[in-house]
Amino acid sequence: MLDELRQTIASKEARLAVIGLGYVGLPVACAFARIGFNVLGVEVARQRVDTINAGNSPITGMEPGLQELVAEVVASGKLRATWDYEELGDRDVILICVETPVDEHDLPNYEALRSALEALGTVMKAGALVIIESTVAPGTTRDVVLPLLEASSGKRLNQGFYLGNCPERVMPGKLLANIRNVSRVIGGMTPETAQTMQVLYRHIVSAELDLTDCITAELVKTVENTYRDVQIAFANEMALICEKVGGDVWKVRELVNKSPGRMMLMPGAGVGGHCIPKDPWLLAYSVRTSDIDLRMIPAARSVNKSMPVHMVELLEAALKSEGKQLYGSQILVLGYTYLEDSDDIRNSPSQDVVKILEDRAAIVTIYDPYVASYKGSLLEKASGCEAVVVMVRHKEYRALDLKSLASVMKTPLMIDGRAVFREEEACKAGMSYWGLGKSGEAV
Numbered sequence: 076m077l078d079e080l081r082q083t084i085a086s087k088e089a090r091l092a093v094i095g096l097g098y099v100g101l102p103v104a105c106a107f108a109r110i111g112f113n114v115l116g117v118e119v120a121r122q123r124v125d126t127i128n129a130g131n132s133p134i135t136g137m138e139p140g141l142q143e144l145v146a147e148v149v150a151s152g153k154l155r156a157t158w159d160y161e162e163l164g165d166r167d168v169i170l171i172c173v174e175t176p177v178d179e180h181d182l183p184n185y186e187a188l189r190s191a192l193e194a195l196g197t198v199m200k201a202g203a204l205v206i207i208e209s210t211v212a213p214g215t216t217r218d219v220v221l222p223l224l225e226a227s228s229g230k231r232l233n234q235g236f237y238l239g240n241c242p243e244r245v246m247p248g249k250l251l252a253n254i255r256n257v258s259r260v261i262g263g264m265t266p267e268t269a270q271t272m273q274v275l276y277r278h279i280v281s282a283e284l285d286l287t288d289c290i291t292a293e294l295v296k297t298v299e300n301t302y303r304d305v306q307i308a309f310a311n312e313m314a315l316i317c318e319k320v321g322g323d324v325w326k327v328r329e330l331v332n333k334s335p336g337r338m339m340l341m342p343g344a345g346v347g348g349h350c351i352p353k354d355p356w357l358l359a360y361s362v363r364t365s366d367i368d369l370r371m372i373p374a375a376r377s378v379n380k381s382m383p384v385h386m387v388e389l390l391e392a393a394l395k396s397e398g399k400q401l402y403g404s405q406i407l408v409l410g411y412t413y414l415e416d417s418d419d420i421r422n423s424p425s426q427d428v429v430k431i432l433e434d435r436a437a438i439v440t441i442y443d444p445y446v447a448s449y450k451g452s453l454l455e456k457a458s459g460c461e462a463v464v465v466m467v468r469h470k471e472y473r474a475l476d477l478k479s480l481a482s483v484m485k486t487p488l489m490i491d492g493r494a495v496f497r498e499e500e501a502c503k504a505g506m507s508y509w510g511l512g513k514s515g516e517a518v
C-alpha cells in the first residue's frame with residue numbers, strides 16, 4: 076500500500092489535506108496546490124474558511140507572495156477550504172498544522188491536536204499517511220497521536236494508516252520562502268514512511284531533507300527553539316549588565332561577534348510568538364518524570380519573561396528623572412505584535428507591558444500599523460504623552476520624524492527596547508533617549 080501511495084505522491088495524483096490554516100498550514104497548503112496537487116484545507120474558524128475561499132489571505136502582515144498565491148490556487152480550484160471534517164474521507168495524505176500552545180502551568184495543551192485527530196480518525200481512508208507539522212513535545216507522536224488515531228479509526232499503524240512527524244520551520248515575513256529554502260527534518264514511524272514523506276516534501280522544498288525517526292524530529296525542533304531562547308536570554312542578561320556598568324550592549328555585541336565562533340543574538344524588550352516562549356516547555360515536558368534537574372530552560376524563560384517588566388522599570392526611572400511617575404502618566408506604546416512587520420500578536424511582550432502600565436494606573440495608547448485596533452495617526456496618539464515606549468522594530472518606525480514626535484509630546488521621553496533609533500538622532504530631535512542595554516543616564 077505504501078508503494079502505491081508513494082507513486083501517487085510522485086505523480087501528484089495523491090489528494091492532500093491540511094488541517095489548520097494558520098501561519099503554518101495556509102502557506103504549505105498553497106505550496107502544494109501551486110505545483111498541481113488537489114489540496115483540501117480544513118479550518119475550524121469559519122470566517123477564515125470564507126476568506127480563503129474568496130481568494131484572500133487572512134494573514135495581513137508583510138508576507139511576500141502569499142496573497143497572490145492564495146488567489147491563484149483558489150481560482151484554479153487546486154485549493155479549497157472547509158470546516159467539515161467529513162470531507163477528509165478521500166484524502167491520501169493529511170498534514171496536521173494546528174496550534175500546540177502551553178497552558179498557564181507551562182504544560183502542553185493538545186486540545187486542538189486531539190480534536191483534529193479524533194475527527195480525522197473517524198473518516199480517514201485506509202492507507203492514508205498522517206504527518207504532524209505542529210511542534211510537539213518529544214514522544215508525543217508515539218504516545219499521544221498514534222493511540223488516538225488507532226482508537227478513533229479502528230485501524231492499525233502501518234496496516235491501516237501511516238504516520239510521521241515533519242516539524243514546521245516557518246517564520247512570519249518569510250512563510251513561503253522558508254518552506255522552499257529551509258532544510259526539513261523528516262521523521263517516519265518507519266524508514267519506509269520517511270522515504271514516502273521525502274517524495275512529498277521534495278516537491279516543495281529545494282533545501283536538504285534529513286530522514287530520521289519521529290523522536291529525533293520532535294527533539295530537533297524543540298531543541299532548536301530552546302537553543303534560540305537560551306541565546307536570547309544570554310543577550311538580555313548582558314544588556315542588564317551593560318546598563319549597570321555604563322556600557323552599550325549593542326556596541327559590545329558588535330565587537331563580541333567579531334571574535335571567532337561567537338554569534339550573540341539581539342537583546343530586546345521580550346520574546347513573543349507561538350514558538351520560542353513555549354517550545355522550551357514542550358522539551359522540558361518530555362523529561363517531566365525523570366530526575367533531571369533542568370536549570371538552563373527555566374532560567375532562560377525567566378530572564379526573557381522579565382524583559383517587559385524591565386522596560387517598565389526603565390520607563391519609571393526615566394519619568395522619575397523628569398520628576399514624574401507612572402500613575403496618571405500618558406504613555407504611548409509603539410508596537411503590539413511579537414515580531415517586526417508581522418500582524419501576529421500571539422504572546423507579544425507588549426501585552427505584558429500594557430497590562431503592567433494599566434495596573435499601575437498609567438494611561439496607555441498603542442500604535443501599531445499591523446494591528447487593526449491600533450492603527451491611526453501616530454502623532455495624534457503621541458500628543459500630550461509623557462513618554463513613548465518602543466517595543467517592536469517595525470520598518471515604518473525607522474522613517475519616523477522624531478522632531479515632530481518630540482514636539483507633540485508633553486515630555487519627549489523615549490524608551491527604546493529594540494535599538495530602533497540611534498541615540499544621537501533622538502537627542503538631536505530633542506528626545507531624552509533611554510535605550511535598553513545602555514547605561515541608565517539619558518545622554
Ligand code: SAJ
Pocket residue numbers: 210243244245246247299300303307340341342343344345346347348349350351413414415
Ligand atoms: N528575539 C529577540 N532577539 C533575537 C531574536 C528574536 O529578542 O535576537 C525575539 C523577537 O523579537 C520575538 C521572539 O524573540 O519576540 C521570537 O522571534 P524569532 O525571530 O525567533 O521568530 P519566530 O518565533 O517567529 O521564529 C522562530 C524561528 N526559530 C528559530 O529561528 C530557531 C523560526 O525559524 C521557527 O520556524 C519558528 O520559531 C517556529 O515556527 O518554530
